[in-house]
Amino acid sequence: MDLSVEMPGLHLKNPIMPASGCFGFGREYSQFYDLSLLGAVIMKAATREERYGNPTPRVAETHAGMLNAIGLQNPGVENVITNEVPFLAKYNTSIIANIAGSTLEEYEFVARAFNDSPNVDALELNISCPNVKEGGIQFGTDPAMAARVTEVVKRASNLPVYVKLSPNISDIVSMAKAVESAGADGLSMINTLTGMQIHLPTGKPLLANSTGGLSGQAIKPIAIRMIYEVKQKVNIPIIGMGGISTAEDVLEFLLAGASAVAVGTANFQNPFICAELIEALPSTLNKYGFNSLQDTIGKGIAI
Amino acid sequence: MDLSVEMPGLHLKNPIMPASGCFGFGREYSQFYDLSLLGAVIMKAATREERYGNPTPRVAETHAGMLNAIGLQNPGVENVITNEVPFLAKYNTSIIANIAGSTLEEYEFVARAFNDSPNVDALELNISCPNVKEGGIQFGTDPAMAARVTEVVKRASNLPVYVKLSPNISDIVSMAKAVESAGADGLSMINTLTGMQIHLPTGKPLLANSTGGLSGQAIKPIAIRMIYEVKQKVNIPIIGMGGISTAEDVLEFLLAGASAVAVGTANFQNPFICAELIEALPSTLNKYGFNSLQDTIGKGIAI
């Protein structure tokens, strides 16, 4: 079955890609399988300077999910371009750079930096990381701010821009429409929900950062709902994510309106998950009566 | 151990109560244990007229949670007062009436109706039910609207009012402060997160209502985070809920800042859950070094 998907800047051989922050820059997982199998790889967020992130503990386990407060640790955009992109470029897969920042200027800087990186196919604009205190969170929850940063990044970059939306919001449709109007080529949704765990033996928040982002199967119904709502109101494609761990989950996201999907937390349980999903997808589509990937996209929308 | 808690209008012998909508009006669960064990009972939402709610299917199972779109089915406030409150009044427990509506006038009407019901100890003002289309959702996500309905209900009622907050919002603290300023005597948090499941055999949303409210263990980290954030900024007590199923969970909510807790979805798994939590709570508090319930409230807040 043809699993290929066309999206702005991305000619994916299949719709499966590891989600940002859950796959590093691919090196570790390349020991498990050939990364050329993947539709694309979304790299860990890059910022202007090297960032060390938050103190530990940075992760906690929750029911059917986890919290993380990594805090955008990364070696800085120059280092990513020099040392990480060339490694991934050896594989026959698309490369998406996740960019983050604390200020408009930083976003602009990082976006511009990737103009010089011929192997990067698209940007994923992370306006929604809940673990950056200086400003990240405002970008992600205020449609005007989100539109602003989208415009700035679009102007700075020669690559298609997928804006990654935060689910910590009442009205996801307004946010999606705001960034679409601002020029976004696509959407990526959802990022994590802000959560907390209190560690009973100490009686205090377990994460050193107090709060963290909730990911994993627990959040899948929220992701599906948001994609379903947004798909009906925007005309740009959506990369869906949030709790995917089976080929049935992938189909559920496609039906809800995603054109491709990213897999995050599930890599930690099963390092082979992306490869296994790619293998299982054709028979799963067949099982539910679909003969092509295209047939599924947005077909769950009940009109 | 003394488990009693004092809150406006509520002199609870222990902090455990079934959550609204998950316990009907108590009749069914009274066959499993003596409801006099409970700190309080929060009744199913009451509206002005009888409501039939949404078409079925109304529930779906998710990872560590469930979706519901009951749609506030209830026999109408007069019927609740005449037929249901007297049943609960036979038990030695506090009674909290959950009130809902589609308009300010309806909220006012329902609140006023309970003035004539001497056995009701407090109102829980449900501004956050995601399954009511006409207006419920706006009340829950706009602080000005929430303040408005709180004022109206406070003026109409002679009972303490606990405002039940929606988690489908970026800034829970603003919402909490708005309803506190408007006169709320307490908060109840959290209600469900809006979610969806697509049923693969039909390719369409499983719930007849398309979306539903996500509850259960999956949402606990979000509830804990919101209570923790709000506790630091308001001076009214909080009834905490969202995914509680063990005595450890109860302690986690208390540490985050709840003064009492409600248990919803867990009743469906184990009809005895509230009674079992009440029994287990003293030893759980002891295990983590607490000698009284009061000692725990808000103690998780890291300052």
Add this chain to the structure above:
Amino acid sequence: MIKKERVRIQTKRKIAKDTIEMVLENKYISSIAIPGQFIHIYVDGHTLRRPISIANVDQDANTLTILFKQLGSGTEQLACSPEGTILDVLGPSGNGFQMDTGNSTILLIGGGIGVPPLYYLGKSLIEKGMKIISILGFQSSEYVFYEREFQELGENLIVTNDGSYGEKGFVTDVVHTIDHIDCYYSCGPIQMLQAVTQSLPTTRGYISLEERMGCGVGACFACVVPSKKESGYRKICKDGPVFNAEEVKL
């Protein structure tokens, strides 16, 4: 009265494609369950319990039998539980079939996994001296089960959608071939129940309904069906799962 009981899987047997028969040991439930009632089974790691009909009871052996289809993750996991496993079950739940009186001729109409409750019902009606005719519909031959058991109750017709066993078609295609009946009892997919009630409009009938459940005890309003007589809804878990065919809108 519904209780929360520990129930032991005594035997487990595959009786058709994806279809499992389990004999469960529990004194309380087996001593009071009536035909049409169900049990609500906790499956580890799942938020919601699974409702499964009581397909037979042996009061002497303190056992009840359930028959279920492996569909999703809960029933699959249940099907994998080894003999000897202790299940956490609520039951017996719901109202059972109101049993006809007199020397009636009774038609049982079951579709697929709606067949199980009719077996215990048929056995109970036979004991009351009634005549039983049964029509059981299945997708195809590989899904057919309990044919012999129903034959022992009386005349039995099997219908399969693809004609791979018995008559080809739907149960309603053969209903008219039955001469006279006083009362029918039916359980199966909603489309089948709609067709059955329409094709037997003047006959006394009882139908057993399925709906996704939350609490399973009548507290959450998840499992409702619109009522025909009064306005409003009836709860399948508490007022049903069996209703008079006149009582509810399908």
Add this chain to the structure above:
Amino acid sequence: MIKKERVRIQTKRKIAKDTIEMVLENKYISSIAIPGQFIHIYVDGHTLRRPISIANVDQDANTLTILFKQLGSGTEQLACSPEGTILDVLGPSGNGFQMDTGNSTILLIGGGIGVPPLYYLGKSLIEKGMKIISILGFQSSEYVFYEREFQELGENLIVTNDGSYGEKGFVTDVVHTIDHIDCYYSCGPIQMLQAVTQSLPTTRGYISLEERMGCGVGACFACVVPSKKESGYRKICKDGPVFNAEEVKL
């Protein structure tokens, strides 16, 4: 290289309060694991794997031994897995201990559930002809394990916090009683490692660290420790769990 392996629980034994020893059968991991490495165990129904040190290896029997404490839901569930269960494990993970060379005298300092990796290390160092002295600290007598095993490696001191067994106090209270050592290896709670590195500032030392992990392979940056030499962090799962005591800030 880390692989995803199926590992069979061969035997399971309680060796102290809340403390389980499991012998696991797996050819790949047992054939290449070195002291200080860990395995990352999938526990059904849990999002994150549990990292557990390799406490011993028997290459002839294709087995590895793990010792773990039942703390939370994951280790409790693991402790309940019957012999014969197949576990899904990533391993061997991380870098092991860099082993001293020459005829050194080695001090092993273990605290509680930090003791396990030191056993396989001690056995390996003995084979290289070194002299081993070990100090093991536990909460109280009921938690003491592997005393005999460590005695077979050389001089062994047990310390308990409450004095209910061996010396009373902390491991660092007895470190000064040891005459001369060339190198130490330590694993245990962070407070213990801080005290140990401070009380042996001039001695060559290696410490094994614990941190909550996400991926366990070096991709997610969950398990970092601030580095002393370069700026930035080292990853415990990939660069560690063993570090030169000079290398990281505790």
